[in-house]
Amino acid sequence: MRMDHQLAERWIAPHSHVLDLGCGNGELLAHLQQNRGVTGYGLEIDEEKINDGIAKGLSIIEQDLNDGLARFADNSFDTVVMARALQAVKSPDVLLLDMLRVAREAVITFPNFAHWQNRIHLGLKGMMPVSEALPYEWYNTPNIHLCTFKDFEQLCAQHDIHIVNRFAVSDSEKGHTSLMKALIRQAPNLLADVAIYRVTKQKPE
């Protein structure tokens, strides 16, 4: 399982009702359903991935995230998950607020555009970054709203979104030494290439 999925799993309570936005082939949902008794739906737009999810016995709904979440009532889920899709939607800010309307909590992962490799690409080479987390060329990338950890946290602050947890990981350098892990914790916006946030509209008691 992908590292951000493993982390997302930690923050999802057993037997909760979950909405997975951009659920792919349903890997995370299947895992949560089998191991944590979670129920819920995955939204996906890729035809093959939808059929893969259906064949796993999951509840997958064909829907474009750009169409918003109007079909879901307020607080109809415990947690809404969105793994690496925020940067690919037309209005990430609107969607983020909508996520926190339909669920108490949102778990969001996205690639960090301020990762040092990206900075080298742009700063020294003068070219748009291409990396493991961002494998596309500028002209064919679905990632139209890339942001950094700082950008995301600023957006949260503007909309009174409370960050419950934050975790920075590095996809490209698995099996880090403890020193490297410590360094990532010190300077995540520079060293981590994927961010996982757990956010809520309400301040915790």
Place this chain on the structure above:
Amino acid sequence: MNARPNNTSDQSPTDTLHSASLVNPMDSVSSVGIITPQIFHFAEPLTLECNRTLPSFDLIIETYGTLNSDKSNAVLICHALSGSHHAAGFHSDDDKKAGWWDNMIGPNKAIDTNRFYVVCVNNIGSCFGSTGPTTINPDRIDSDQNNVNKNSLNKNNPASELQVYGPDFPLVTIKDWVKTQAMLSDRLGIDVWHAIVGGSMGGMQALQWSVDYPNRLKRCVVIASTPKLSAQNIAFNEVARQSILSDPDFKEGRYLQAGTYPRRGLILARMVGHITYLTDDAMKAKFGRDLKSGKFMYGYDVEFQVESYLRYQGERFSENFDANTYLLMTKALDYFDPTRDYPSAMATDSTESAAQLKDSITTSVESSKQSTQPALEDTVATIDESEQNRQQELSALKAAFAHTQCQYLVVSFTTDWRFAPERSQEIVDALMATGKPVSYINVDAPHGHDSFLFDIPRYMGSVRGFLTAPFISDSKSKQPAKGTNQNSQQKAGARS
């Protein structure tokens, strides 16, 4: 609704126009082979929704594949308006025309007969062997016996034609059909269906099953269907009915006794129906404005290719179908409404939310009143009303689905305007709002409503995957989110 026994298993619309599908009946790799229908007689009286009673009835069915020892691999197929029990395979060595869903059902196909025991029932009221307007009315046998010889008008007709139900056959509903299908299940010893599958009107039966017999099916596949007919849908059905009813040969439904047949009415009814099954684009691609003879004839004979096609389809249909059955089937469609048995939940649930909605809209209008033209208020009122209706429909469906226990697969087709994708999504939204397991795909296909009869890999793949996927128990069905608010309370209310 358009489960024609005719050109259904073909791949390409262009070669389906005037030819039946040619498949080798002996091709055992892809076909269930030669099938013999079976008839089940039910001697007990059947009281229908209209409060009339059939003293007894027959169901004609076909089965494909083998029922396993614990009877857990049975799949029920529900047919559409003009369909029959003959869903797959052939009736003889010479039979060149496969059953209407032969591309879906068979060895290694989406509904795999190597794995599943598949049952397809002809519904009562139809004209393919189950009790209906063209079968003998037991009440008439005695009363008509003496009249047969006296009736000089009908001396050329066999006695059996004089004794058919004809227009006296009661109006049956989707709910009635599902009831008879449940009686058949008992007879077959099938307590729980692995899946119940239907397209169009067949999808309505599958949906009704899940509401009426929630513990008797594990999976429900609803294809190109709708939670209920729209006013436009009913309007088209009414045109079809009036075509038949106004044909002088209809003879108030007693055409068999009168020795006539409302052929023109039936052709017209089919023509208008057929237009709604296709799309503007598909018709443009197939026919354009092509002329049969290449020039205008300045008359009313067939000139454009599309006219030729429609007349051909209508004529062929009129030869295989019964006019009283067509009338009755369209009424069953119009009456379909799985929420009818759940009125109370609808009243309480929706009035509340509608009132809240009205308040919020009124507030926003008030706040912007100074700068607003009067027209805006009308617009707001219209939006208000349609949103209220939407909420009402949703609450009613939620109440109907609250007790269902199966997993659903809902399939729509992008170009279907008879039962548009939005109608399927109403079903999906209501199921999700009650926390029920449901998957939904909206398949891009050019054939309009007819798409459900085509071999579209993505569509077939979804059905295959859904039927063979592990069953995730509904016992873990959604708990309302802990943060109590008005919506989660509504949900709890609808469930209790």
